[in-house]
Amino acid sequence: xxxxxxxxxxxxxxxxxxxxxxxxxxxxxxxxxPYPPGGAVDVVTRRVAxxxxxxxxxxxYIENKSGATGTIGINQALQAPADGYTLVANDTTYALLPHIxxxxxxxxxxxxxxxxxxxxxxxxxxxxxxSKYKTLAELLRDGKAEPNKLTYGTGGAGTMPHFATExxxxxxxxxxxxxxxxxxxxxxxxxxxxxxxxQLASTPGVIGQVNGGKARLLAVSGxxxxxxxxxxxxxxxxxxxxxxxxxxxGLWVKRGTPAEVAARLQKExxxxxxxxxxxxxxxxxxxxxxxxxxxxxxxxLTERNAFWGKVAANTAxxxx
Numbered sequence: 001x002x003x004x005x006x007x008x009x010x011x012x013x014x015x016x017x018x019x020x021x022x023x024x025x026x027x028x029x030x031x032x033x034p035y036p037p038g039g040a041v042d043v044v045t046r047r048v049a050x051x052x053x054x055x056x057x058x059x060x061y062i063e064n065k066s067g068a069t070g071t072i073g074i075n076q077a078l079q080a081p082a083d084g085y086t087l088v089a090n091d092t093t094y095a096l097l098p099h100i101x102x103x104x105x106x107x108x109x110x111x112x113x114x115x116x117x118x119x120x121x122x123x124x125x126x127x128x129x130x131s132k133y134k135t136l137a138e139l140l141r142d143g144k145a146e147p148n149k150l151t152y153g154t155g156g157a158g159t160m161p162h163f164a165t166e167x168x169x170x171x172x173x174x175x176x177x178x179x180x181x182x183x184x185x186x187x188x189x190x191x192x193x194x195x196x197x198x199q200l201a202s203t204p205g206v207i208g209q210v211n212g213g214k215a216r217l218l219a220v221s222g223x224x225x226x227x228x229x230x231x232x233x234x235x236x237x238x239x240x241x242x243x244x245x246x247x248x249x250g251l252w253v254k255r256g257t258p259a260e261v262a263a264r265l266q267k268e269x270x271x272x273x274x275x276x277x278x279x280x281x282x283x284x285x286x287x288x289x290x291x292x293x294x295x296x297x298x299x300x301l302t303e304r305n306a307f308w309g310k311v312a313a314n315t316a317x318x319x320x
């Protein structure tokens with residue numbers, strides 16, 4: 001039987017954890033986005049940070065620390081205390097890291113703990129409004145006729161858009177020429193300027209250009225059309241079935257962060273995603289406001305890791 005002293009200690013410890021979770025956050029919370037400003041991860045995370053600030057009364061601010069496919073920002077976050085005041089925002093690119101680096105500057109399996117995935121968005125095939133391509137079929141026809149002639153741009157080798165486009169090439173038998181840029185925003189500008197033929201990007205990163213009449217979408221992934229873009233067909237409707245790449249944004253904390261703090265963060269994000277204004281915002285950018293708990297997020301990362309591993313095995317990509 002448990003002693004009175006041990007019972008008292010357990011109750012005191014539980015109470016301390018409860019107070020810790022309830023108290024967090026008591027000071028500003030930094031969210032490291034390991035990519036330049038303007039990309040989908042940055043845009044979405046800023047909106048959620050504003051909502052978390054509204055809900056908790058504490059400042060949630062973004063620091064963009066780009067480079068090396070996000071690993072520079074991640075490594076910097078790992079230098080901070082494991083107290084819940086430094087978070088990492090990323091997308092499905094995180095599941096790619098073991099396949100694009102021979103050795104990471106941190107332990108991929110344990111140094112970061114997934115807390116919640118949120119704001120799910122399809123990827124879209126975007127061309128500038130003056131492009132001759134009006135349909136996906138037209139673009140793929142030319143791509144098959146002249147391999148490696150059609151160019152696409154991304155925020156860098158090894159990013160989600162890079163491998164998502166490689167997955168498209170594998171599915172269609174078309175070989176495209178990859179042009180890497182310093183960030184997704186630069187790739188979008190290159191697409192708008194005609195430097196590259198197309199861009200495959202998460203919808204939040206390009207929908208503003210579409211609404212502004214500067215870009216046109218040929219197809220979006222997912223099993224249904226977007227309410228914000230009802231005239232854009234899905235890849236299946238455009239003639240390519242089975243292309244199911246969908247992006248998500250997520251938050252991680254450093255290993256050792258109190259579980260109660262991580263749970264509070266997940267709860268606050270879930271509350272934010274359920275709010276009418278965030279749902280409306282998500283729809284306006286071609287995304288869906290929802291959230292995963294930590295276990296679901298971890299399972300999805302495992303599945304994405306396996307999927308990207310298959311793509312990597314069939315991609316002419318030299319691990320860094």
